[in-house]
Amino acid sequence: MHTPSVRLRLDLSYDGTDFSGWAAQPGLRTVQGSLEAALATLLRIAEPETARLTVGGRTDAGVHARGQVAHLDVTPEQLEKWTARRRPGERPLSTDELARMRGRKVTGVVSREAPDIVVHRVREVPAAFDARFSALRRRYEYRLIGAGMRKDPLVARYTAEVPRPLDFDLMQAAADDLLGLNDFTTFCKAREGATAVRDLLRFEWRTTEDGAYAARIEADAFCHSMVRALIGAVVAVGSGRIDRDELAALRDARARTSRFTVMPAHGLSLEEIAYPSDDALEARAEATRARRDPLP
Incomplete structure (x- = not known):
């Protein structure tokens, strides 16, 4: 049966000095590899490569980014792991607050191994959004x-x-x-x-x-x-x-x-x-x- 998915947009920055570029490569420290490992930990996915990211601008080794964008497909159950539980009576988070909270969670996990990456926001986007091909x-x-x-x-x-x-x-x-x-x-x-x-x-x-x-x-x-x-x-x-x-x-x-x-x-x-x-x-x-x- 088809598992429904939710598409998420990640807005992130990184200092590319100590990375071998964006793209995951065996045995090398890359932005994609570090992020996918963090996402696998956060979402409790056994195989990091299943948390596959599509990037908007594939940067070379040593290139930095302030405005990088990537997208990721997750199940509704996985998305729930990013949602903070609210106490009774607490106001619900706004869309922007929720996106920032998810970004902080990813940053908190990835910073254990890659403090030179910061995820600013993680928000839901239409299924038609493609970080690479939708760019103007x-x-x-x-x-x-x-x-x-x-x-x-x-x-x-x-x-x-x-x-x-x-x-x-x-x-x-x-x-x-x-x-x-x-x-x-x-x-x-x-x-x-x-x-x-x-x-x-x-x-x-x-x-x-x-x-x-x-x-x-x-x-x-x-x-x-x-x-x-x-x-x-x-x-x-x-x-x-x-x-x-x-x-x-x-x-x-x-x-x-x-x-x-x-x-x-x-x-x-x-x-x-x-x-x-x-x-x-x-x-x-x-x-x-x-x-x-x-x-x-």
């Missing part, structure tokens, strides 16, 4: 400093260093050149049977309070290592290694190149994943799963 867009931030810029040891593990002086205005101009719908094969490797066509919605640089440069980069989706490659390309322009015309030519060539480098993982953080309203979840997931047509 993803936003990342990349922090770096160039030669001669002030170093802050308190944020060093989240800030990449470039051994050359950087021209901020030139980096912004190069970032502007990459905006829009493009084939980003130059900056990533597409999955088999897919294309690297993506819509780069935002690529903005700012100076942070501690004196670093931070890029806000947002797209409907990203290929593997695409963010770090885009940052590397713009840094190559800002440091004088290549000019804007060459960057445009490299973009249009749609071929991997050694003219710029993929930036280190530790400067990157997944900041936000945006989703449509509940009534548009299914249509969005179908559109995301469809193969994107190649550009001419």
Whole structure:
């Protein structure tokens, strides 16, 4: 007989420094592996892999997240284990209070082995919600400093260093050149049977309070290592290694190149994943799963 299930959305953050990425891998410390083990303990599941999480943005080793999203299917009986028993006369928890309480429970369990993970909320969502395929867009931030810029040891593990002086205005101009719908094969490797066509919605640089440069980069989706490659390309322009015309030519060539480098993982953080309203979840997931047509 079919066991009814409830779909839960987890909103979480983590310091990726000491993880071998999101995806569970035998013998390695990963975010997924740590979380699924904690969920198995909390839900009293014998096999952790049955507490399978689907993630919105699969991060590489060393990449951080403030706005990661995952979903999990549980039975109503398992969900009950997350619900605090209320004393007679106590007011019921609001939806947000309940979501936060469940998040604290998961965090309490996972922190025994992985204190670098925090689950903020665990809430019920429609069955059509898919953390990966329902996403409208993803936003990342990349922090770096160039030669001669002030170093802050308190944020060093989240800030990449470039051994050359950087021209901020030139980096912004190069970032502007990459905006829009493009084939980003130059900056990533597409999955088999897919294309690297993506819509780069935002690529903005700012100076942070501690004196670093931070890029806000947002797209409907990203290929593997695409963010770090885009940052590397713009840094190559800002440091004088290549000019804007060459960057445009490299973009249009749609071929991997050694003219710029993929930036280190530790400067990157997944900041936000945006989703449509509940009534548009299914249509969005179908559109995301469809193969994107190649550009001419």
